[in-house]
Amino acid sequence: MELPLIDLAPYVDVVTGKFSCDELLHPELKKVCSEVSRSFRETGALLVRDPRCPNEDNDRFIDMMEKYFEQPEEVKRLQERPHQHYQVGSTPGGVEIPRSLVDMEMQKNLRALPKDRRPAIPTGPDLKSRYMWRVGPRPSNTRFKELNSAPVLPEGFPEWKKIMDSWGFKMISTVEAVAELAAIGFDLPKDSFTNLMKLGPHLLAPTGSDLGRHGEEGTVFAAYHYDINFLTIHYKSKFPGLFIWLRNGERVEVNVPDGCLLIQAGKQLEWMTAGDCKAGMHEVVVTQKTIDAVNAAKRENRCLWRVSSTLFSNVASDAVLKPLGHFAKSPTADKYPAMYAGEYFEKELAVINLKGKDGA
Template sequence: MELPVIDLSPYLALSGQLTPDLAALCSDLSRSLTETGALLVKDPRCSVEDNDRFIDMMERYFQSPEEFKRRQERPHLHYQVGVTPEKVEVPRSLVDEEMQEKLKAMPKEYQPHTPNGPDLKWRYFWRIGPRPSNTRFQELNSEPVIPEGFPEWKETMDSWGYKMIAAIDVVAEMAAIGFGLPKDAFTSLMKHGPHLLAPTGSDLQKYGQEGTVFAGYHYDLNFLTIHGRSRFPGLNIWLRNGQKVEVKVPVGCLLIQTGKQIEWLTAGHCVAGMHEVVATKRTLDAIKLAQEQNRSLWRVSSTLFAHIASDAVLKPLGHFAESPLASNYPPMCAGEYVEQELAVINLKGKE
């Protein structure tokens, strides 16, 4: 199964003026998010060179000695800025009993890999976009952490992060149109959201055995997640029908995945997509090629989590409020919801 690729250029060219062709493109986009929880997009503003420059810098960072990286660790801020070392974040599937029951009921070939403990990935959180001038959720909106020895850090992170947020904004507008909501239904709630550029680093030299789980089966707690192409495959996603698909992101494309906040706003019409990152046969082939070419063996994902603003209220929007499932999604501050989720996956830190 190949995910559809949607080119955002026509929408950008018409600045969102709705022609019949554009309306059809918006409904294709919203249908893909609903049926598969994922989508590939092309955005002319996000170039392959931009993604490469970002990944080059993050490979250098993740290759640094552990004691250097740990200087950027901020557990007292729920790890919401700076680095999260490997073996800290606990995959949801390891602690959620209801989820474990569902997994056992899946056909064998669609079951996710079972992690033996916390995730083996490192991650860096870098806030993108302006912070709210006043918020109840201060630690979700903290100041950034810049590692010494990387003079290009801020410019590289911001440049790639803002481009990916710009792509998400267009997808959010097109999805709103496709769902029969006002064009700004989602984007107005995303203003001043705690958007996080969140590259992960997995050490394939240390953990390059087939079946190694870098990120256990989970959903994302944010609104939409966007990824640039990684140099090593390994991402599996689950479609709404339960089918497991290994994702292949074509050169020049970005991958979008649905998170829990869009599920909330659409009363479950769109469901948060489940996924995992595992060393597969294709990962091992890519490791072999990287060794031959003397390239870095860190698998970097160029991931950005786009969020609804912490103080905005999550609740089913427009006609979704009439859905029979709407009562499963009671009104709640987005920041409160995020804190509940972080506690479950061991990122809330100790008071």
Template sequence: MPDAAMDLPVVDLAPYIEISTKNDGGFLPIEVRDLCLQVSRSLRETGALLVKDPRCSTEDNDRFLDMMERYFEMPDEFKRKQERPELHYQVGVTPEGVEVPRSLIDSFLQQKIKMMSPDSQPSIPTRKDPKWRYMWRVGSRPKSTRFKELNAEPVIPEGFPEWKETMDSWGSKMISSIEVAAEMAAVGFNLPKDSFTSLMKQGPHLLGPTGSNLQRHGFEGTVFAGYHYDLNFLTIHGRSRFPGLNIWLRNGQKVEVKVPVGCLLIQSGKQLEWLTGGECLAGMHEVVVTDRTLNSIEIARQQNHSLWRVSSTLFAHIASDVVLQPLGHFAEAPNASRYPALYAGEYVEQELSAINLKGSKTVHLG
């Protein structure tokens, strides 16, 4: 079992937000610079960070979760109308049984798991992920791009008049949190403050909530999302109503996530790893039904609440046509040569193919 406590700092973004609205970032008070160092240190040493953003309220998250629970409770044949496999499932719904857990196909990860201590090992999935996911683009799209499938128009299900406003509102608020954290990380890394955010402009950012049917799959040990990293720049999670997310810190420690009320969890993705020449490693994580999940299922049953576990997750990306390569002094990092220059969109397509979301590769599993 993972450790009960999550030893991650909670960084209040408010002081940086307040300062940045008053000036162009030329001068930062020492206490704000210390917060920036805390952000960069946490991403480098643990791959994760808890933040508090006064612009992202618990009410916003609850409104989003309420709507997504109603959507995932709809019949499968209704949800499949929003399926877009020809667009690599990068907009609309991805049904359960489509996405392949990285740990089932990646021999490097499999070796890594074997070398872990038994109490740090992830749960090993035996099939494709039994979770649904909805992908919703957040923000403006580029007028021209080499990667049209990664920048397609959003899909809106019928019968949800509040859909677009709810998705855009919550998505844009979480993107704003990511942008502030990215600026603070850049300052902490002794880079120009817009080093990351300038590359994020018109990126294919995705609000990507998952829906896991606990009525059908709510048995201890069920793996909804097998051990994996995220292919994007930074991932941000609001609170879910059911526990089950485990993350691995850089030291190999397995930690059960407990996001405090009013906080958001940020994890480093593979694009950040690329831009820092491997100084920040992409955070590994999984979603599994635990004994705490079972307790929450029982409480939800007693209170007649939804038994769909919805994640409040947003994937922030580097723009598809930007060339990924180590930035500034990170070009001199010891492992920088492992991160050759390539388009962000090209990298994303390679990853999507590997996990069975891009049609050029079919993976047959149970």
């Protein structure tokens, strides 16, 4: 199954004033809204093309992050912030524990899947490294200071802040567009999600996976999991290996077309729709296609780090996370009790070992 591809150009015309906001209710755009919400319901993901996110910006970002991840571990260790739940700065491989390793209910669900749909079973922490860069303004007062910490700037990268902020803000703009289209498709006011995103702890969070050290087929870099944020957005990676699960349990390898972005539903969207839209499950593993791409990179003397262009958009930490609008009357609404988004986030971080003794 191919994920639907949504062209955001008509929406961008509205945002930039080429058309009036009333054009969002035009039959063609209403059809797009329905397609967005349907895709989130059925697959937990969709592909988008946004003229504001050119390939050149992603290339500049990836080139810089490859240089960062290629540095010695002792250099990257200077940017680690465990006391801030690893929500800014560097997270080394071997820290984050996949939920599928510790969640008994999830393990039960995995065993119920047919063998050809089961993920790679993790045996320990994820091998992936990550860098968390806070994008956008932070609240002046918050109950959740660790989740809203100031970004960490590494030495030796004079263009770091400019490149990270520029690319981060562009991807947030794409997420906001999709959030408005989804809200209309879910029969909610169009700003239902975007209002809650204001002052959210949005994170440009590139993942680095060292294929030079861990390039064997079947190696798991990011084990089967869901994202705990609102919507996750990625640009195309140079190395394949990302798999997602559809609502019907089918396991699908994601192929992001050139110039497009992948958007996945996170747990916060599931919460606000009372489970009508489930957080998308996914994993990153080394396949034969990955190995073929690694061999091509070796021949061209290119970097062997698989870097994802990932951004986690979030509901503001001090906003109340709860089913919205008509979803509050859903039979499943009681499974999603009202709580601060930051409270929910910290509970999830504790499960995956990002908020523990060092980050309490």
